Amino acid sequence: MAITIAVVALVALNAYVLLAGADFGGGVWDLFATGPRRADQRALIAEAIGPIWEANHVWLILVVVLLFTCFPPAFSGLAIALHIPLTLMLIGIVLRGSAFAFRSYGSSDDAPQRRWGRVFSIASLLTPLLLGVCIGAIASGRIGTMLDQIVRGAPSESFASLYLLPWLSPFTIAVGALVLAVFAFLAATYLTVEATGDALREDFRRRALFAALAVFVTAFLALLLARSRAPRVSAGLIASVWALPLHVLTAVAAIGAILALWFRRWHVARIAAATQVSLILWGWAAAQAPYLVPPSLTVENAAAPRRTQLIFLVTLALGALVLFPSMTYLFRLFKSSRRHETVPTGRNDSV
Amino acid sequence: MGDLLAARSQMAVSLGFHILFAVVGIAMPVLMVIAETRWHRTGDAMYLELAKRWAKGTAILFAVGAVSGTVLSFELGLLWPSFMRFAGPIIGMPFSLEGFAFFAEAIFLGVYLYGWERISPRAHIAAGTVVAISGAASALFVVIANAWMNTPAGFRLQSGSPVDVDPIAAMLTPAAFPEVLHMLLAAYAATGFAVAGIHAMMLLRDRRNAFHRRALAVALIVGVPAAIVQPFSGDISARYVARWQPPKLAAMEGQFRTQAGAPLRIGGIPDVHAERTRWALEIPDGLSLLAFHDPHAVVRGLDAVPRRDWPPVPIVHVAFQVMVALGTYLALLGLWIVLETWRRRDLAANRWLMRAVALASPMGFLCIEAGWTVTEVGRQPWIIFGVMRTSDAVTPMPGLIVPFLAISALYCFLGVVVVWLLYDLVMRSPITRESDGAATAPAAA
Ligand code: HDD
Numbered sequence: 001m002a003i004t005i006a007v008v009a010l011v012a013l014n015a016y017v018l019l020a021g022a023d024f025g026g027g028v029w030d031l032f033a034t035g036p037r038r039a040d041q042r043a044l045i046a047e048a049i050g051p052i053w054e055a056n057h058v059w060l061i062l063v064v065v066l067l068f069t070c071f072p073p074a075f076s077g078l079a080i081a082l083h084i085p086l087t088l089m090l091i092g093i094v095l096r097g098s099a100f101a102f103r104s105y106g107s108s109d110d111a112p113q114r115r116w117g118r119v120f121s122i123a124s125l126l127t128p129l130l131l132g133v134c135i136g137a138i139a140s141g142r143i144g145t146m147l148d149q150i151v152r153g154a155p156s157e158s159f160a161s162l163y164l165l166p167w168l169s170p171f172t173i174a175v176g177a178l179v180l181a182v183f184a185f186l187a188a189t190y191l192t193v194e195a196t197g198d199a200l201r202e203d204f205r206r207r208a209l210f211a212a213l214a215v216f217v218t219a220f221l222a223l224l225l226a227r228s229r230a231p232r233v234s235a236g237l238i239a240s241v242w243a244l245p246l247h248v249l250t251a252v253a254a255i256g257a258i259l260a261l262w263f264r265r266w267h268v269a270r271i272a273a274a275t276q277v278s279l280i281l282w283g284w285a286a287a288q289a290p291y292l293v294p295p296s297l298t299v300e301n302a303a304a305p306r307r308t309q310l311i312f313l314v315t316l317a318l319g320a321l322v323l324f325p326s327m328t329y330l331f332r333l334f335k336s337s338r339r340h341e342t343v344p345t346g347r348n349d350s351v
Numbered sequence: 352m353g354d355l356l357a358a359r360s361q362m363a364v365s366l367g368f369h370i371l372f373a374v375v376g377i378a379m380p381v382l383m384v385i386a387e388t389r390w391h392r393t394g395d396a397m398y399l400e401l402a403k404r405w406a407k408g409t410a411i412l413f414a415v416g417a418v419s420g421t422v423l424s425f426e427l428g429l430l431w432p433s434f435m436r437f438a439g440p441i442i443g444m445p446f447s448l449e450g451f452a453f454f455a456e457a458i459f460l461g462v463y464l465y466g467w468e469r470i471s472p473r474a475h476i477a478a479g480t481v482v483a484i485s486g487a488a489s490a491l492f493v494v495i496a497n498a499w500m501n502t503p504a505g506f507r508l509q510s511g512s513p514v515d516v517d518p519i520a521a522m523l524t525p526a527a528f529p530e531v532l533h534m535l536l537a538a539y540a541a542t543g544f545a546v547a548g549i550h551a552m553m554l555l556r557d558r559r560n561a562f563h564r565r566a567l568a569v570a571l572i573v574g575v576p577a578a579i580v581q582p583f584s585g586d587i588s589a590r591y592v593a594r595w596q597p598p599k600l601a602a603m604e605g606q607f608r609t610q611a612g613a614p615l616r617i618g619g620i621p622d623v624h625a626e627r628t629r630w631a632l633e634i635p636d637g638l639s640l641l642a643f644h645d646p647h648a649v650v651r652g653l654d655a656v657p658r659r660d661w662p663p664v665p666i667v668h669v670a671f672q673v674m675v676a677l678g679t680y681l682a683l684l685g686l687w688i689v690l691e692t693w694r695r696r697d698l699a700a701n702r703w704l705m706r707a708v709a710l711a712s713p714m715g716f717l718c719i720e721a722g723w724t725v726t727e728v729g730r731q732p733w734i735i736f737g738v739m740r741t742s743d744a745v746t747p748m749p750g751l752i753v754p755f756l757a758i759s760a761l762y763c764f765l766g767v768v769v770v771w772l773l774y775d776l777v778m779r780s781p782i783t784r785e786s787d788g789a790a791t792a793p794a795a796a
C-alpha cells in the first residue's frame with residue numbers, strides 16, 4: 001500500500017511539473033520577452049496562466065500534505081535538512097503569485113504594471129531553480145546522511161556543513177538548471193499551441209527549440225555530475241534493466257518534440273514535450289527507489305500506520321471523483337481552440 | 352531572541368497574516384453571489400457592476416491567501432518537524448480533505464473570474480456558489496486540525512509515540528464543533544462588517560450614491576446575522592474550554608485561585624507575580640454561571656496546574672477581553688441595524704448609524720486576531736495539549752531569527768501593497784446618484 005501512495009505522490013508531482021511548471025516557465029519567457037512583439041508575448045502569457053495558475057499550484061500542496069500524512073519522517077526530515085532552500089523557494093512562490101495578481105487586477109497604470117511584471121518574472125526564474133536544487137539534494141543522498149548526524153546530535157559539525165553544504169553543490173545546481181530549462185521548454189511549447197497569430201507562434205517556436213537544447217545540455221551535465229555526487233541514482237540510471245528502454249523512450253520523445261516543433265505540428269509537440277519531461281521525472285524516481293530520502297528512509301520504513309494510509313487512499317479516490325471533472329471543465333473552458341475569436345487584450349477585460 | 356521564540360513568532364506572523372485573506376476567501380464569494388443573484392432578479396445593472404468590482408478585490412486577496420497558505424503548509428514542517436512527525440498521520444486527514452477543497456475553490460474561482468463572457472449566467476452563479484462552499488469547507492477542515500491540537504484524540508501514547516492511530520476519531524474531537532462554528536461565523540461577521548464599513552464611509556461623503564447603497568445592503572445581509580449569533584457561539588466555545596482546557600480558561604479570565612462561585616472579570620491586568628488580577632470590574636458568581644451554567648460551580652484556577660504549565664496569562668486575558676468587547680459592539684450594532692430596518696428607516700440617511708458601521712470596519716478582523724491569540728497562546732506551553740510541549744517540537748536548526756525577520760518583512764511589504772491597491776480600487780468606484788436612475792450605471796453589461 002505504501003508503494004501505491006508513493007506512486008500517487010509521484011503522479012501529483014508530475015502534474016505539478018507539467019501544469020504549474022509551465023506557469024513558471026511562462027514567467028521566465030515574460031522576463032525574456034523581446035523583439036517587436038514583446039507586449040503581445042507578455043499578454044499571451046498572462047492570458048494563458050491567469051485562470052489556471054491557482055488550481056495548478058494546488059498540486060504542490062497535495063504533494064506536501066501527502067508527504068506529511070503518509071510519510072511523516074520523510075517530511076520532517078526534509079523540512080529540517082532543506083530549511084534554507086525551501087524557505088527561499090517559498091519566498092519565490094509568494095512573490096510570484098502575489099505579483100501576478102497585483103499586475104492583473106491592480107492599477108492599470110504603466111509604471112506599477114512593469115514593476116510587478118518584473119517581480120513576477122524574476123520570481124518565476126528563481127523558484128524552479130530552488131525546487132531543482134532541493135530535488136538534487138535529495139537524490140544526492142547527502143541530506144539523508146546529514147539528518148542521521150543531526151539525530152545523533154553532532155555538535156562538532158559547523159552550521160554550514162549541516163545546513164548549507166548538503167544541498168549546495170555543482171550537482172544540485174545542475175539539477176536546478178535542468179528544472180528551470182524543463183519549465184521554460186514546457187511553457188514555450190504549450191504557448192505555440194495557444195498563440196493567437198503566426199508571428200507570435202514563431203516567436204515561441206524559436207524559444208521552444210532553444211529551451212529544448214538547454215534541457216539537453218543541463219540533463220547531460222546533471223547526469224555527468226551525478227556519477228560522483230549522486231552515485232546511487234546515477235548507477236540506477238545507467239545499470240538497471242529498465243535504464244536502456246527508459247533512455248530510448250526519453251530520446252524518442254525528445255527528438256519527437258524537436259521534430260514536431262521544426263515541422264510546426266504544435267499539438268504533437270505539446271504531447272511529446274510533456275512525455276519527455278514525465279519520463280525524466282519517473283526515471284529519477286525509479287533510480288532512487290525504494291528510497292524516499294536516501295540512504296536511510298525508504299517508502300516502507302517511513303510509512304505512516306496502515307490505517308492512515310488506507311483512509312488516505314479512500315479520501316483520495318473520493319477527492320479525485322470531484323477533482324477530475326472540475327479540472328476538465330476548467331481546461332475545456334480556457335484551453336480549447338476558442339482562442340481565435342477572443343482578442344488577447346491581456347488584462348482587466350475579463351473581470 | 353531565542354530560536355523557540357523566533358519560531359513561535361514566525362508561526363504567529365504567518366498565521367495572523369494568512370487568516371485575514373482566508374477569511375475574505377470564505378465570505379467574499381457569498382457577497383458576490385448575492386449581488387449577482389440580485390442583478391438577475393431585479394435587472395439592476397449596478398448589482399452586476401458591484402459583483403465585478405468585488406471580484407477584482409477578491410482576486411487579489413485570494414492570491415495572497417493561496418500563497419501565504421502554501422507557506423504555512425511548509426512551515427508546519429520547517430518550524431515544527433517533531434510535531435508533524437507525530438501528528439501527521441493523525442491529522443493528515445483533514446488537511447487532505449482541505450486539499451480537495453482548495454482544488455475546488457481555485458478551479459471555480461478561475462471560472463468565476465475569467466468566465467463572465469464565456470459561460471451562461473446560471474453557470475456563473477453556480478461557479479461562485481462552489482467557491483463559497485469550498486471556502487467554508489477549507490476553514491472547516493483546517494480548524495478541525497487545530498481543534499485536535501486543543502483536545503487530542505484518536506491515538507494512544509506508547510513510550511512517546513502514537514499507536515492505534517484512528518484518523519476519524521481525531522477529526523471528531525470535543526473542540527471541533529465549537530471552534531468550527533465560531534470560526535465560520537467570525538468569517539462572515541468580520542468580512543460583512545469590513546465591507547459594510549468601507550461603503551458606509553463612502554456614503555458619509557455622498558449619501559445618495561446608489562452604488563454604495565446597494566453594496567452596504569448586501570454586506571450587511573451577510574455580516575449582521577453572524578455578528579448577532581456570535582456571542583452565543585462564543586458561549587459554547589467558552590464552556591468547552593472550561594471543561595477541556597481549564598488552564599486556558601483560567602488565563603482568559605485571570606483566575607489564579609480555584610474557587611466556587613468565581614466572579615466574571617471585565618478588563619483588568621493579571622499580575623503573575625502577585626497571582627491576582629488588578630483593576631478588573633468583578634461580577635460575583637459571573638464566571639461560574641457563564642462557564643458551567645451554575646453560580647456555585649467550582650472554577651479551577653491557575654493554581655491547579657504547576658507553574659511551568661501556565662500559558663502567558665496577561666496576553667491571553669487581554670486578547671480575550673478585546674475579542675469580547677469588540678464582539679459585543681458588533682452584536683449590538685447588528686441589533687440596531689435590525690431595528691432600523693424593521694422600522695423601515697433609510698439606513699444610509701442615519702449618519703450616526705453610518706459612523707458606527709464605519710467604525711466597525713476593522714473590528715471583526717481584530718476579533719479574529721484576538722480570538723486566535725486566545726486559542727493558540729492559551730494552549731501554551733503545549734503544542735498538543737497535554738501531550739507534546741512546543742519546546743520539544745521546534746526544529747534543531749539554529750538562527751531561526753533570520754527566516755522570522757525575512758518572512759515578517761515580506762508580509763509587511765505585501766500588506767502595504769494590498770491595502771494600497773484596495774484603496775485605489777475603492778476610490779475608483781462609480782458615482783451614480785440614486786435619482787439619476789440606475790439605468791445609467793457605468794459599464795453596464
Ligand atoms: C468576528 C470575530 C469574533 C467575534 C465577534 C467573537 N469571536 Fe471568539 N473567537 C474568534 C472570533 C470572534 C476566532 C478568531 O475565530 C476564534 C479563534 C479560534 C476559534 O475557534 O475562533 C475565537 C475563539 C474564542 C474562544 C476560544 C476557543 C478556543 O480556545 O478554542 C472563546 C472562548 C471565544 N472565542 C468566545 C467569544 C465570546 C464570548 C464572544 C462574545 C462576543 C466572541 N468570542 C466574539
Ligand code: HEM
Nearest residue numbers: 372373376413416417420421423424453457486489490493
Ligand atoms: C496551519 C494552518 C493552515 C495551513 C497549513 C493552511 C494552508 C492553506 C493553503 C496551502 C492554502 C492555499 C490554497 C490554494 O492554493 O488555493 C490556504 C488557503 C485558504 N485557507 Fe488556509 N491554512 C491554514 C490556516 C487556515 C485557517 C485557520 C483558516 C480558516 C479559517 C484557513 C482557511 C483558508 C481558506 C478559506 C483558504 C482559501 C481562500 C484563500 O486562499 O484566501 N486556513 N490555506
Ligand code: HEM
Nearest residue numbers: 359362363366367370493496497723727728731733734741
Ligand atoms: C489562522 C488562524 C490562526 C492564528 C491567527 C494562529 C495563531 C497562532 C499563534 C499566535 C501562535 C503562537 C503561539 C505561541 O507560541 O505563543 C500559533 C502557534 C501555532 N499554531 Fe496557530 N493559529 C491559527 C490557526 C492554526 C491552525 C489551523 C493550526 C493547525 C492546524 C495551527 C497550528 C499552530 C502550530 C503548529 C503552532 C506552533 C506551536 C505552538 O506555538 O503551539 N494554528 N498560532
